[in-house]
Every structure is written in C-alpha cells, then in structure tokens.
Amino acid sequence: MSVRTIAVDETEPLIPRADPRNPLVWLRRGEGIVGLGEVLRIESSGAERIDDAAAAWRALAEEADVDDRVGLPGTGLVAFGAFAFADDSAAPSALIVPELVLGRRDGRAWVTRISLATGDIDEADVSGDEASATLVLPEPAPRRRVPRVAFSPGSVTPTRYERSVAEAVRRIDAGDLQKVVLARQLVGELHEDDGLRATINRLGEDYPDTWVFAVDGLIGASPETLVRVDHGQVSSRVLAGTIARGAGEASDRERATTLLASAKDLDEHALAVASAVNRLEPHTARLDASPEPFTLQLPNLWHLATDLKGTLGDGSSSLDLVRAMHPTAAVAGTPRKIALRVIDELEGFDRGRYAGPVGWVDGDGDGEWAIALRCAQVDPDGTVTAYAGCGIVHDSVPADELAETVMKFRPIVEAFGG
Numbered sequence: 458m459s460v461r462t463i464a465v466d467e468t469e470p471l472i473p474r475a476d477p478r479n480p481l482v483w484l485r486r487g488e489g490i491v492g493l494g495e496v497l498r499i500e501s502s503g504a505e506r507i508d509d510a511a512a513a514w515r516a517l518a519e520e521a522d523v524d525d526r527v528g529l530p531g532t533g534l535v536a537f538g539a540f541a542f543a544d545d546s547a548a549p550s551a552l553i554v555p556e557l558v559l560g561r562r563d564g565r566a567w568v569t570r571i572s573l574a575t576g577d578i579d580e581a582d583v584s585g586d587e588a589s590a591t592l593v594l595p596e597p598a599p600r601r602r603v604p605r606v607a608f609s610p611g612s613v614t615p616t617r618y619e620r621s622v623a624e625a626v627r628r629i630d631a632g633d634l635q636k637v638v639l640a641r642q643l644v645g646e647l648h649e650d651d652g653l654r655a656t657i658n659r660l661g662e663d664y665p666d667t668w669v670f671a672v673d674g675l676i677g678a679s680p681e682t683l684v685r686v687d688h689g690q691v692s693s694r695v696l697a698g699t700i701a702r703g704a705g706e707a708s709d710r711e712r713a714t715t716l717l718a719s720a721k722d723l724d725e726h727a728l729a730v731a732s733a734v735n736r737l738e739p740h741t742a743r744l745d746a747s748p749e750p751f752t753l754q755l756p757n758l759w760h761l762a763t764d765l766k767g768t769l770g771d772g773s774s775s776l777d778l779v780r781a782m783h784p785t786a787a788v789a790g791t792p793r794k795i796a797l798r799v800i801d802e803l804e805g806f807d808r809g810r811y812a813g814p815v816g817w818v819d820g821d822g823d824g825e826w827a828i829a830l831r832c833a834q835v836d837p838d839g840t841v842t843a844y845a846g847c848g849i850v851h852d853s854v855p856a857d858e859l860a861e862t863v864m865k866f867r868p869i870v871e872a873f874g875g
C-alpha cells in the first residue's frame with residue numbers, strides 16, 4: 458500500500474466535499490478528516506471483533522509505504538472505524554481505508570492519497586505544493602436543505618420503554634446490579650435522492666463541540682470521547698448524568714447546579730468514571746482524572762463530565778485501548794456482565810453500532826474514538842434508525858428517563874428534519 462500526504466492551501470469547509478451517499482467524516486469545530494472512496498475494508502464480528510480488527514490493521518500498517526509530509530494527527534495512513542456494541546450483534550464492525558483524505562487541523566490543511574499497490578502513486582502527483590493541483594479534489598457541493606424524515610418509535614414503544622426502566626429499577630433494588638443503560642429507537646425513511654451531507658452539516662453547525670461522525674452509514678454528533686491516543690498521550694471524556702437546559706439564563710444555571718448536587722446523577726456518573734479508569738489504568742504509566750465532575754453544556758442538555766488524561770505505559774494502540782474500555786458503564790452498566798445480560802433481556806433490539814466505538818486510527822496506532830451516541834444508522838434501503846438511552850440507577854423514574862431520551866434524540870432527529 459502506498460500513502461502520500463501533502464500540505465495543501467485549502468480554506469473551504471470540509472463537509473461540502475464529503476461523499477453524499479457514503480460519507481466518511483470525523484470533525485470537531487470544523488477540523489478533522491473527510492475520506493473519499495474506499496481502498497480497503499476490514500470487517501469483523503463477534504467477541505473478538507476489535508482484537509481482530511486491531512491485528513489486521515497492525516499487519517497492514519507494517520507493510521505500508523508512507524510518505525507523510527505534514528505529520529499531524531490524521532495525516533498518513535488512516536482508517537475510519539465503527540464497531541458494533543454487542544458481541545452477538547448482527548451488524549458488522551468495519552475499518553474503512555479511504556482513497557483520498559482531506560484534513561484540517563490547527564489551521565493547516567492536507568490531502569492524503571492511499572493506493573493498494575506499492576509505488577502506484579506517481580511522485581509527480583504529490584511532490585510539491587503546485588502538484589496539489591493535479592490531485593482531483595471534489596468540488597464543494599452547494600448547500601442543500603436537510604431531508605424530511607418522519608420518525609416513529611421502532612419495536613419498543615414509549616410505554617414498553619417505561620416498563621423496562623421500571624423492571625431495571627426493580628432488579629437494582631433487589632441487588633442484582635447497580636446500574637444499567639437502557640435505550641430505545643426511532644425509525645424513519647430517507648428518500649433515495651436525499652444525500653447525507655446536509656444532515657452532517659447541520660450536526661456540525663448545531664453541535665460544534667461534539668465529534669461529528671459518519672462511518673458506514675452511522676451518522677451522529679457525540680459529546681463523549683472514549684479514548685484518544687497521540688504520541689503516547691492518552692485522554693478520555695466520561696459522561697453520565699443529564700438534565701434539561703433551563704429556559705432563561707438564571708434557570709439554566711440553576712439546572713446545572715441541581716445536576717452537580719443530584720445524588721442520583723453523581724452515583725450514575727461515578728460508576729461510569731470507575732469503569733473507564735479501571736480499564737485504562739493498567740495501560741498507563743500515569744492517569745489523572747479531573748478532581749470533581751464538571752457540567753458540560755450542550756445545546757440540548759447538561760451532562761456531568763469527567764476528563765481523564767494520562768501517559769501510555771505499555772505501547773497500546775488506540776484500538777487496543779478501545780478494546781480494553783468498551784463498553785464503559787456510560788453505555789452498559791455495573792457490573793458490566795450483568796448489565797449486558799439485562800440489556801439483552803429488557804431492551805428488545807440489536808443496538809448495532811449505537812453505543813459502540815466510532816473514530817479513526819492511523820498507521821502508528823494513534824487515533825480518536827468516541828462512543829457512538831446521538832446518532833442514527835442509515836441502511837442502504839433508506840431505513841434510518843436513531844438511538845438514545847439513559848443510565849438507570851435505583852432512584853430512576855421511568856417517565857423522567859423517557860423524557861431524557863427525547864432530549865437526547867433531538868440532535869439527530871432535527872438533523873434529519875424530523
């Protein structure tokens with residue numbers, strides 16, 4: 458495989474260059490990477506899906522002939538990835554290597570061209586700044602309105618969701634487990650000529666502080682960083698605990714203060730932090746957590762958040778850490794094994810890639826991975842399935858949790874014009 462990255466003089470936004478049908482996007486505040494075309498795909502499934510993908514990726518990266526003249530996170534060889542939440546999911550997990558990557562970071566822009574055959578890329582194509590003109594960049598597409606997708610509950614009706622929450626609380630009170638995250642779906646239909654670019658653009662404009670992603674039909678805007686690895690530095694942002702935004706400024710601040718004092722949300726949050734720390738710690742020489750949870754403001758809600766920062770101690774790649782951490786108690790529960798069984802029993806559907814790891818990895822194993830939240834899977838037949846879930850603890854109230862899913866659906870439902 459041949460990989461060449463060169464700097465380009467580009468100031469246009471990235472989303473209008475994305476493929477409207479099979480977009481590959483990873484952006485935050487307009488910076489990140491957009492992939493075009495597909496050179497290669499590594500698919501995996503089952504309990505070893507992340508390990509298998511990590512091993513295949515390592516072998517591939519070792520053989521790659523990389524000429525990276527920019528040297529920033531996201532340059533050189535990269536694959537976009539999305540993994541199924543559950544070991545027994547019918548949804549395949551995929552690492553996708555694009556043909557062309559357009560990237561922007563810290564005000565610098567680049568293009569990477571990836572080709573399967575070694576020596577396939579003509580040096581003349583990429584040897585200098587003036588050569589960037591010979592790379593065929595797609596023209597930015599004109600802006601379109603978001604499609605109009607009408608969503609309705611999938612197999613799990615709101616009433617059934619409330620019943621499942623009540624049953625989960627009963628099991629928590631019986632001492633079976635401490636926390637479980639239960640989700641529900643909304644389903645809609647996307648028309649054939651509606652691309653996905655307008656939806657992604659809307660997510661980026663409305664939720665600039667989230668990871669806006671599109672990988673293999675999984676589209677979303679996640680505020681939660683599962684793990685980032687950059688030259689031996691590791692970080693993660695754990696979220697759990699949610700409250701609605703207030704109407705005026707004073708009431709909004711009051712909401713945040715209420716969230717910070719809510720024993721229910723603090724418990725839910727502490728379990729999520731513990732699960733991330735326990736899984737990350739064995740791989741780090743040093744790991745620091747923000748001393749107290751802080752409130753993270755998003756346009757649709759407030760979350761309790763904890764940032765983890767550390768130094769890698771064992772040379773793990775970002776995929777190794779994804780493997781170690783997934784699924785955290787922000788999306789599964791505590792104890793993990795029991796929570797996964799309860800999800801299986803009570804939730805009533807295959808989560809697919811919802812709540813799974815989504816992101817990118819480079820040839821050195823560095824990468825950025827979010828938890829796929831506030832998202833929808835768009836199938837080739839146009840079916841759009843959106844997902845939202847809530848952490849259930851002993852004092853959870855079914856009607857409140859249902860209302861919380863409505864808040865969490867808002868970004869993705871609005872981006873599909875629903």
Ligand SMILES: C=C(O[C@H]1C=CC=C(C(=O)O)[C@@H]1O)C(=O)O
Nearest residue numbers: 696697698699787845846847848
């Ligand atoms: C499971 C979801 O959110 C998680 C992340 C942040 C806050 C959460 C909560 O307060 O329940 C959830 O743990 C979702 O958005 O579908």
